[in-house]
Amino acid sequence: MLEDTIIAIATPPGFGGLGIVRLSGRKALPIARRIFDPAGRSKGPFPVSRPVFGTIRDPERGGALDEAFLTYFKAPRSYTREDVVELSAHGSPAVLEGILRLGTRAGARLARPGEFTLRAYLNGRLDILQAQAVNDLIRSVSLPQAQVASRQLGGSLSRLIKKLRARLIVLLSRVEAGLEFPEENLRPGAAADRKTLDRLIGDVRRLVASHETGRALAEGVTLAIVGRTNVGKSTLFNALLEQDRAIVTPFPGTTRDFLREELVIDGVVFHLVDMAGLGRPAHPVEKRGIAKGRKIAGQADGLLIVLDASRPAGEEDARMLRKYRGKIAIVVLNKSDLPRRTAKTDIRKLAGDRPVVAISALKGRNINVLRSRISAIFAPGAGREEEIILHTRQKDSLQSVLEALERARSLLAGRSSAEIYAEEIRSALRHIGELTGEVRTEEVLEDIFSRFCVGK
């Protein structure tokens, strides 16, 4: 157990129904005893992991500060693996800061941001991936992100990385044994090594790719609404948001700049972007708007390509669909409340294998269908059991692993000496070690723990 005892307010700043002050360390219990009087019973030992009702009191002046529940978590069965005491009082900053002051006067010191989690890490309760997951969970903006973080807090990613590491060690030990014991005539197993390498490369590559999903979970998915002018993009924008955000007129080219709003479907954040139509610009302002829009559409995670059902599909529609061939998209057939002027076969031909949803943005028809299609197609694969990499730093390390393994594979095919091939596998292992904290660099740890807030 660490030497000093730390204290912090664990709930967010401001006024709230409840506020929690947390203590961790060797003196957590004696400090709590000094400032907390349990109600209606003698000063027996506090029960473990069960709240006790009582009063927070200034031990010197005797005044009662607040009523509170105290919960004692006995080491090592606590968040930090140290003795932890949580005081749950009324959520006024004055009360909570008062408790803090009593705590520090009784011998605790103010915790720094992330110090509780740091202690959990230093005491071996969490590994570095789990510590990171704690922060992800606290800060998750979407339900799927929270689910991924929670799974990783449970150690899912740690286990996966450990398995990768174990496989790398087997691979390395095969080549090292040949290098270290040249007289044992160990048979080189280049074919077996290549197979192992191929599988490892595949697995690591999938993990690296999952960061796209992870990023989308953390930052939200950008969805751009594109289409010719006057196909009803802004109407669709408003309909999806269920508010009149964009100005809608019957005139083509009303939207000149672009608009961006948050849309939440099933706990996932989508950044919905409405922009100027892609027709021929008449006005310099509109020109600028279109250029900007094109850039956004090009960088978006997905597109809603809007067609007008009441007009025959033209060359411009076809060109647009060709232009965004590489993008995941839903073809939205708007104005389907009006008499249809586009042949179904034409639409099919235009859309290719993209899903088509016929709606009327104006009448709100089929908007719910569109929502669920958006969720099904664009929501990051949170329900999947595959692991998802949430952090760029983690992805970077895995990318380095991948590159080292790919170099190893080409060395295996070439005529280089085995120790160079071994060097690449060793390099892959070092980068794996960065993820799990086996290779400890203070910079990496700083990067992780500096993101925490006080009280966690």
Place this chain on the structure above:
Amino acid sequence: MSRENDFDVVVVGAGHAGCEAAAAASAMGLRTCLVTIHLDTIAQMSCNPAVGGLAKGHLVREIDALGGLMGLVADETGIQFRLLNRSRGGAVQAPRAQCDKAAYRQAMKRRLERLPNLTLFQGIVAEVVVTRGAAKGVRTLDGTFVGAKAVILTPGTFLNGLIHIGLESYPAGRANEPPSVALAEQLKKIDLKVLRLKTGTPMRLDRETIDWSRFAPQAGDDEPVPFSYRTRGRLENKVLCHLGYTNAGTHAVIRRNLDRSPLYGGKIKGIGPRYCPSIEDKVVKFPHRARHQFFLEPEGMETTEIYVNGLSSSLPYEIQREILSTIPGLDRAKVLRPAYGIEYDAVSPAELLPTLETRKYRRLYLAGQINGTSGYEEAAAQGLMAGINAALSLRKKPAFILRRDEAYIGVLIDDLVSTGIDEPYRLFTSRAEYRLLLRIDNADARLLKYGRDMGLITDETWREYQGKEQRITAALAHLKKTRVKTESGNSTALYEYLKKPEIALEDVLKYGRLPVDLSHEETRYIESEVKYEGYIRKQEREIAKAGKAEAMKIPRDMDFRMVSGLTREAVEKLERTRPATLGEVRKIPGLTPAAAQNIGLHLEIRRKKGIPMASVPRETEPDNE
């Protein structure tokens, strides 16, 4: 009670560690006494008759570059020389020599006897005299006190040594030699943490009773590569080794008799080396292997004893004979010395500083098997470092600590001190993070300067090295500036051409001679530097980054109580010593490596956030209510 003269340094034990320690300390000008149980067994090779091999050959080169003796003596008494991994790259090549054991002992003894500041003394040390936390000398069993300002303990397997053959056991430091019992007990009394380890040695057979036609001969190299930079003249191969295999019959005998093995019968409590397993271990751990190989190695020129490398065992003698009877060619072989296992005490290397001084007692140094290592070369390397550091300490000079990126010696000692051991420790090249940098072809470039600073490397050796350096520089410059058209018709610098894995320097030379003549060693150096270049640069960058962390400044008013993860004891030590950099923190006795890491993390967080070191309010602050 008699009293020997006072010395600066007393070394206890004249094995491979003790000899290097005594030689280094005395060559550095300190009056040194080397106490040994028996003056005739100085530098005894207790197990195999060979020096070197992967990582171990590297160590010997490093010892040599620092002015140690092992390489010189191995070259002088070698009877067969091989460079291992010749077909691989320079980083994983290492020399190995079969040595004449008797000649090795005599050659080492002769060298020690000639050292002006060194006194050899026969006696059994019973006690290290420590007063007020510092070593003051040793006392022998007969009561003689040998005073010294520093004590280096290198007792090998002698501390509470217990030999096992089958279920029989008897106390001994080596077969038929008395163990050190009193000293072992005293070390426990002075509160050094003691571990129990185990090792073993195979039987020795009579050369005349082996049917040699049954075994494949193994010759030495045509062009032997010496260990030492100072060896002159051609090395000569005088003997052959032979390769043989066990068979199903052998394994059946072993399996049938496992209950008579002290290890599998549960009698041995000590932990044995995974990397040097007994034949019982191999049969049990690899049940599907149809055979295990062994080598028949002559123990010397003047003896018929043959060492059976690979058949180490602690089974009863009659079972050892039964094992031999299953192997065609050994079925009539006479056993001159039975194989045995030995348990012995070692001190946990967590007790040590990187100088090999104990954390608890000033100027008490430990080296060799007492620190949990196995192998002559590992022992010699520690002995040399302990000897040098004892001398430096007495001279009040800064300690000599090699980093992991500059020597295998650094890897070895750092592994021991920082990580500790749970089985006898053997060095491997794979233990080095920067393997491509730690080569036999550049041991002089890495370490000779230190040897020279210590006064252990002569001007002559240094001048020769400078000549080598100049030739290499000239050759590299030539390779870089000379462009040629290769078969493919492209113009390329010779330097780049040499980078191709299949191209040797020899192949490059068909495009014109170099301005200088290179030795084999210099050729290998150039090949390594060119072929590894990309990796070397990358590793150098990593090292520079790590070095920056070491140099991280600790503010003078730093409040160590603010660092998460420090014990009160650690905080007190830090407040007393006030280290200026993170590197200094690592050298504070009694601080764990984790403590240094936590301080590093703390500093990093503070630096990034720009928070002054003691800004958080503390309980001592006046209450401003």
